[in-house]
Structure formats: structure tokens, C-alpha cells
Amino acid sequence: MEEEQRPRKILVVDDEPDLQPLVLQRMRRGIRRGRYQFLFAGNGVEALEILRAVGDIDMVVSDINMPQMDGLTLLEQIPSVDPNIRAIIVSAYGDMANIRTAMNRGAFDFITKPIDFTDLQVTIDRTLEHLAEWRSVLRARDQLVSVQNELSIATQIQQSVLPTQLPQGANFHLHASMEAARSVGGDFYDTIPLADGRVGLAIADVSDKGVPAALFMMASYTLLRAAAGIPDAGRTMQEVNDVLTETNVAGMFVTMFYAVFDPGAGSLTYANGGHNPPVLLHEDGTTEQLPLTGGVALGVMSGLDYNVKSIDLAPGDTVFLYTDGIPEAINGDDEEYGMERLCTTLTAARDRNAHDLTDCVLTDLQAFVGDTPQFDDITCLTLRFTGAVP
Numbered sequence: 001m002e003e004e005q006r007p008r009k010i011l012v013v014d015d016e017p018d019l020q021p022l023v024l025q026r027m028r029r030g031i032r033r034g035r036y037q038f039l040f041a042g043n044g045v046e047a048l049e050i051l052r053a054v055g056d057i058d059m060v061v062s063d064i065n066m067p068q069m070d071g072l073t074l075l076e077q078i079p080s081v082d083p084n085i086r087a088i089i090v091s092a093y094g095d096m097a098n099i100r101t102a103m104n105r106g107a108f109d110f111i112t113k114p115i116d117f118t119d120l121q122v123t124i125d126r127t128l129e130h131l132a133e134w135r136s137v138l139r140a141r142d143q144l145v146s147v148q149n150e151l152s153i154a155t156q157i158q159q160s161v162l163p164t165q166l167p168q169g170a171n172f173h174l175h176a177s178m179e180a181a182r183s184v185g186g187d188f189y190d191t192i193p194l195a196d197g198r199v200g201l202a203i204a205d206v207s208d209k210g211v212p213a214a215l216f217m218m219a220s221y222t223l224l225r226a227a228a229g230i231p232d233a234g235r236t237m238q239e240v241n242d243v244l245t246e247t248n249v250a251g252m253f254v255t256m257f258y259a260v261f262d263p264g265a266g267s268l269t270y271a272n273g274g275h276n277p278p279v280l281l282h283e284d285g286t287t288e289q290l291p292l293t294g295g296v297a298l299g300v301m302s303g304l305d306y307n308v309k310s311i312d313l314a315p316g317d318t319v320f321l322y323t324d325g326i327p328e329a330i331n332g333d334d335e336e337y338g339m340e341r342l343c344t345t346l347t348a349a350r351d352r353n354a355h356d357l358t359d360c361v362l363t364d365l366q367a368f369v370g371d372t373p374q375f376d377d378i379t380c381l382t383l384r385f386t387g388a389v390p
Contacts, residue, residue, distance in 0.1 A: 007037040013047040013062035026117040044069025051081045059086040075105040086127045166191045169263045171386045177355035178379040186213030187377035192228045201226045203321040205254040216252045234271040237306035245302040253299040266313045271306040283316025285347040315387030325376035354382040
């Protein structure tokens with residue numbers, strides 16, 4: 001039976017034998033309508049036996065003065081059976097010492113003798129209403145814990161698909177980092193080993209955040225992996241875009257930068273689908289952003305062409321790929337980290353390897369934002385080229 005549909009089980013504990021028929025007679029309308037179901041015990045010992053045997057009892061209405069086990073002792077024992085049972089204590093008028101003790105031991109409310117049954121019903125209804133609200137809170141808490149557990153698993157799955165061992169070569173080094181703004185994120189990076197020693201490099205940012213973005217991110221990531229065998233970076237992007245658009249019922253999109261790096265030639269051929277242009281850091285510390293290729297975000301419209309551009313890397317050049325969570329990160333004064341500070345940090349770290357340079361950026365970013373919560377994922381991928389292999 002549904003929680004909201006079943007009668008509320010109320011255990012009345014009193015050693016007066018005349019109380020049982022009186023309660024049943026005075027509360028008959030609520031009983032007939034299925035609102036209440038009453039059970040009875042003559043003392044605290046009997047009450048505990050019923051509580052353990054019956055289960056799902058909602059509340060206890062108990063006298064204080066009873067043989068074998070009084071109501072105050074019973075109050076101490078109830079939480080060991082079910083901490084969510086609500087208790088109303090019945091006491092003689094003016095017995096404030098016992099009433100105070102009862103409230104300190106967990107009684108939700110009290111009524112006085114002789115029992116006014118109108119007051120009793122009001123007190124019972126108020127107590128049951130509070131109990132319903134409390135159980136609703138507990139259900140919400142349990143659902144939240146369940147969601148958090150599911151998100152934890154989703155986070156582990158999402159992190160597990162991102163490469164942890166990046167390709168490295170005699171003349172290049174790679175390092176990457178992703179920090180989701182929520183439990184799961186919409187950013188991703190990838191490094192894909194290709195034929196002839198080439199490496200596919202990708203970074204992307206889904207338009208939304210949270211679980212929907214994570215699902216769209218997984219789809220984009222999987223499609224990119226499947227299409228990366230196409231030699232041309234632009235055609236790879238076109239393939240991913242066409243399939244995403246066909247299956248995109250959520251109306252989301254993803255910005256993506258995809259490049260094919262040839263370590264032997266020191267060349268980088270890339271297509272940009274509406275993503276932040278990577279920063280090219282030269283050995284002398286100067287920086288520039290890679291020219292755009294005119295492509296739009298993926299998942300918006302099928303049949304689009306993605307143009308490519310190529311650059312030749314010089315020894316000591318570093319290419320820093322990033323999502324907008326880095327330049328748009330804010331501090332406590334609502335100031336953005338910005339491209340100028342990013343480039344200054346990159347210049348200061350121009351002699352570092354890919355791992356250390358990435359750490360320099362993230363450390364400076366953290367110092368800038370402090371404890372200010374961020375609303376966008378922070379993802380970057382660093383390629384450092386040391387020169388052609390003899």
C-alpha cells in the first residue's frame with residue numbers, strides 16, 4: 001500500500017481499561033474513513049513488544065504513570081525500535097516537571113488529563129502532518145544520496161574514457177587536464193594515435209552543463225574516435241557533425257578544435273568548429289592565437305564543410321588548447337581571468353615541459369579565482385614541440 005494511502009497506525013499506551021473503547025468510539029469517523037488504525041497496550045513493556053512485532057507504527061500516545069514501565073522510560077526506548085516514530089505524552093494537568101522531561105526525551109507534543117478528544121484529534125493530526133513532512137524530507141535526502149551516487153559513478157565513467165596516458169615522442173610532449181564545474185562536465189580532450197606516427201589532438205566544449213552535457217559529450221567523444229581514421233581533419237569534423245545533427249534531439253551543440261599533428265614534419269593541420277583558438281607560444285615567449293577556419297559548432301546543421309589550416313612548428317614552440325572555462329574564470333570581484341593574463345602566464349612558463357607549463361597555468365588560475373565557485377569546466381591540452389628528429 002502506498003505511504004499516503006494506508007491508515008496511520010497509532011499505538012495508545014495506558015493502563016486504564018476503559019480508555020480503549022472510548023478512543024474507538026470517539027475516533028470512529030476517522031477509523032471508518034481509513035485515516036487511523038489504533039492499537040493498544042497496557043504499559044511500556046507491552047508497547048515495545050507491539051512496536052517490534054507490528055512495525056510501520058506512525059505514532060505513540062502514552063500515559064506517563066503505568067506499571068512495569070512508565071511512559072518516560074518508554075520514550076527512551078522508542079528510538080531503538082524506530083527513530084522516526086512520533087510520540088504524544090498524556091499527563092495530569094499541572095504536571096509540568098514530567099511534561100518537560102518527556103519533551104526532553106523526544107516527545108513531539110502532549111495533552112492533559114482528563115482527555116479532551118477534540119484536542120486529542122487536533123494533536124494527532126498535527127503530529128501526523130509533521131511526520132509526513134519529515135518522511136518527505138527523508139525521501140528527498142535518500143533520492144539526493146542516490147543521485148549523488150549515480151553522479152559519482154557517472155564521473156568515474158566520464159573520467160575513465162579520457163586518455164590518461166598521452167602519446168609522447170622523442171621530439172614532442174603532451175599533457176592535459178580537465179576539471180568539471182559540476183559532478184560531471186561537458187568538456188573533453190583527446191589524443192588519438194594515427195597512422196605514420198601522427199597524433200590527433202582534440203578539445204571540445206558542450207553547450208550545456210551537468211548530466212545532459214555529459215551525455216552529449218560522450219556521444220561527441222565516441223563519434224570523434226570513430227571518425228579520426230579519416231586522414232583529413234576537416235572531413236573528420238564533418239563526419240562527426242553530420243551524425244551528431246541526425247541524433248541531436250536535445251538541441252545541444254559542441255564547439256570543437258581538432259588537429260592532426262605530424263611529429264616528423266613538425267606540422268599541425270587543424271579545423272576549428274566554433275571553438276576558442278589555441279595559443280601558439282614561441283620559444284622567445286611571444287604568443288599568438290591560431291587563425292580561425294570559419295567552422296561553426298557541431299550538432300547545429302548537417303552538411304557543413306570544415307576548412308583546414310596548417311602551421312609549421314618551430315623547435316621550442318608550444319600549442320596550448322583550452323576551453324572557455326579558463327579565460328572566463330572569475331574571482332571574488334567578478335573579474336575574468338582573461339586572455340591577457342593567460343598569455344602572460346604562458347610566456348613566463350615558456351621553458352617548461354608540457355606537464356609543468358600546464359601546472360603553471362592551473363596554479364595561477366587557482367590563485368586568481370581563490371574560493372570563488374566556477375560555473376564552467378576547466379580543460380586544457382598542451383603540446384610542446386622540441387624540434388625535428390635527426
